[in-house]
Amino acid sequence: MVTDGLVVVDKPTGWTSHDVVARLRKVYGQRRVGHAGTLDPDATGVLLVGLGRVTRLLRFLQAATKAYDATIRFGVATTTLDAAGDVVDRVPMALTRADVEAAAQKFVGEIDQIPPMVSAVKVGGRRLHELARAGVDDVERPVRRVRIDTLSVEHLEPGPYPRAEMHVECSSGTYVRTLAADLGVALGGCAHVETLRRTRVGSFTLAEARPLEVIEADPAA
Numbered sequence: 001m002v003t004d005g006l007v008v009v010d011k012p013t014g015w016t017s018h019d020v021v022a023r024l025r026k027v028y029g030q031r032r033v034g035h036a037g038t039l040d041p042d043a044t045g046v047l048l049v050g051l052g053r054v055t056r057l058l059r060f061l062q063a064a065t066k067a068y069d070a071t072i073r074f075g076v077a078t079t080t081l082d083a084a085g086d087v088v089d090r091v092p093m094a095l096t097r098a099d100v101e102a103a104a105q106k107f108v109g110e111i112d113q114i115p116p117m118v119s120a121v122k123v124g125g126r127r128l129h130e131l132a133r134a135g136v137d138d139v140e141r142p143v144r145r146v147r148i149d150t151l152s153v154e155h156l157e158p159g160p161y162p163r164a165e166m167h168v169e170c171s172s173g174t175y176v177r178t179l180a181a182d183l184g185v186a187l188g189g190c191a192h193v194e195t196l197r198r199t200r201v202g203s204f205t206l207a208e209a210r211p212l213e214v215i216e217a218d219p220a221a
Contacts, residue, residue, distance in 0.1 A: 004051055005050075007049040008047075008049075008204050009046075009211075010045060010210060011043070011044055011198075015041060017035050017038045017047060020047055020049065023216075032051065032052050034049070035048060035049050036049075036061035036064075036201065037064075039198060040082065042082060042195075043198065044196070044197045045196075045199060064172060064201055064202030066170055066201055067150075067200035070166050071163060071193070072193055072194065073161060073162075073163050074095060074100075075161035075191070076089070076191070077091075077184070077192060081180065081192050082177050082192055085192070091188075093184075093189040095156070097153055100183075103183060106186065107148050109147065109148065110145055111145075111148060112143045112144065113145075113174065113175055113182070114142075116178055148171075148179070150167060150168065150170075151179070151183075154167055169200075176193060
């Protein structure tokens with residue numbers, strides 16, 4: 001059985017990153033297991049999980065650049081900035097692909113972000129998602145400087161609430177949910193992330209990632 005190593009997981013939707021770590025502890029019979037770079041429960045894709053001595057290297061892997069494929073719904077805002085939240089606003093937006101592309105280019109480079117309330121960022125020793133669940137919403141959240149290397153429109157489905165398939169390449173610490181919401185505001189309305197799939201962490205891509213059921217069937221592969 002593998003005791004030290006790096007497992008590249010294709011995280012399924014509905015699982016927290018901690019859920020994946022807990023499952024792999026059982027699969028590998030290893031207590032020292034950790035991950036590099038949290039993925040939201042509804043997000044899928046590349047999650048790096050370290051076993052044994054490799055857990056010491058996770059902080060370096062966590063700092064690696066990331067890439068995502070996101071479906072962004074314009075004209076609809078939610079409490080969590082993704083499809084899991086309650087709808088709080090609707091603003092019909094007649095957008096063209098050129099409109100979205102022009103606005104997206106203004107986000108390329110270094111930008112400031114305010115992390116969403118439903119996130120793992122700590123304020124005063126508590127994670128924001130814990131405060132949000134407790135009904136505390138007047139928290140002063142720290143502004144974070146992040147870098148967007150690529151923000152491209154792959155496809156736009158027109159309509160009163162357009163849906164865009166977008167590709168994002170960014171620095172560690174970037175919240176794609178916040179990026180989508182800010183893009184919606186820049187276009188004169190609002191937006192949220194409908195689906196999110198991480199396609200790369202550093203040099204590790206989906207081509208190397210294995211679904212949990214495949215890992216469970218052959219942990220040593």
